[in-house]
Amino acid sequence: MRTEIGNAATNHILKPDSWLSGVVGCPAWRVESGSGSESWAMLHTDGPVFAYAKLKAGDIAEVSQLADAGFRVVDTALTFDRPISGQQSSPRSPGIRLSRPEDREAVAGIAGRAFRFSRFHLDPRFPKHLADGIKSSWAGNYFEGKRGDGMVVAERDGGVVGFLQLLWAETGCLVVDLIGLDSAWQGQGIGRDMILYAVLHGTGDGRVPTTMKVGTQAANTPSVRLYESLGFRLTSAQYVMHFHGVAKEHQ
Numbered sequence: 510m511r512t513e514i515g516n517a518a519t520n521h522i523l524k525p526d527s528w529l530s531g532v533v534g535c536p537a538w539r540v541e542s543g544s545g546s547e548s549w550a551m552l553h554t555d556g557p558v559f560a561y562a563k564l565k566a567g568d569i570a571e572v573s574q575l576a577d578a579g580f581r582v583v584d585t586a587l588t589f590d591r592p593i594s595g596q597q598s599s600p601r602s603p604g605i606r607l608s609r610p611e612d613r614e615a616v617a618g619i620a621g622r623a624f625r626f627s628r629f630h631l632d633p634r635f636p637k638h639l640a641d642g643i644k645s646s647w648a649g650n651y652f653e654g655k656r657g658d659g660m661v662v663a664e665r666d667g668g669v670v671g672f673l674q675l676l677w678a679e680t681g682c683l684v685v686d687l688i689g690l691d692s693a694w695q696g697q698g699i700g701r702d703m704i705l706y707a708v709l710h711g712t713g714d715g716r717v718p719t720t721m722k723v724g725t726q727a728a729n730t731p732s733v734r735l736y737e738s739l740g741f742r743l744t745s746a747q748y749v750m751h752f753h754g755v756a757k758e759h760q
């Protein structure tokens with residue numbers, strides 16, 4: 510095992526991920542290309558440790574190298590984009606609007622219940638409550654000004670049932686950072702309508718997107734279908750690999 514780890518160490522380095530470390534409660538590292546094998550030794554402490562890598566889907570040799578070092582594929586991440594030009598459709602359903610501060614609790618609650626296909630949900634070594642908590646605090650962070658440039662919500666029967674968290678990337682490119690609906694409201698066109706709203710209104714500050722971009726998972730058929738139905742096209746795919754230190758699982 511040590512020799513195989515040595516092979517991966519020759520062309521990879523570990524960068525600390527302090528946010529993830531706080532979430533999982535142990536040192537957490539992101540694997541990047543580079544040389545400097547001393548950092549690789551951080552995976553072999555006596556205590557718990559977590560690391561992850563995102564590799565181009567065509568880099569099978571690198572995937573094999575990290576698999577030999579104890580990393581496991583947990584997810585295939587897909588990126589889609591969609592240029593926006595000409596006349597755009599409007600949302601069909603009522604109740605789609607920009608979020609307000611008082612939506613925080615409802616949005617964080619939906620985010621903590623709706624997701625099943627994130628890399629944390631797909632990794633059998635992560636307890637579900639931890640994976641749910643990651644999504645809940647991700648969406649909640651929008652209301653604390655820590656993540657995202659805008660949020661669209663969908664209201665039904667006087668309550669928020671879905672949200673769409675948005676980020677501006679390069680000029681004119683609006684990123685779907687997170688989208689989720691309570692399960693009772695899925696499959697009714699609400700996800701599509703929240704995206705159509707963002708196409709028309711951006712984040713509500715006068716900027717209008719010329720492109721939209723989104724990342725999802727190959728296992729997440731409903732979301733892939735949603736993006737396909739709106740004309741998004743696949744642009745790239747990555748394997749996501751996780752490493753859990755042997756000393757202790759995250760319980």
Ligand SMILES: CC(C)(COP(=O)(O)OP(=O)(O)OC[C@H]1O[C@@H](n2cnc3c(N)ncnc32)[C@H](O)[C@@H]1OP(=O)(O)O)[C@@H](O)C(=O)NCCC(=O)NCCS
Nearest residue numbers: 688689690695696697698699700701725731732734735738
């Ligand atoms: C993914 C999600 C946001 C889609 O929103 P939605 O409101 O349920 O989707 P819509 O009703 O607007 O459907 C849009 C398209 O997706 C398709 N679709 C929706 N749910 C589907 C399902 N379960 N299986 C297959 N296709 C599905 C619809 O058929 C429709 O395509 P069509 O116009 O070709 O018929 C929603 O399922 C969800 O909240 N999932 C849990 C959270 C999540 O995984 N978010 C995505 C992270 S990237």
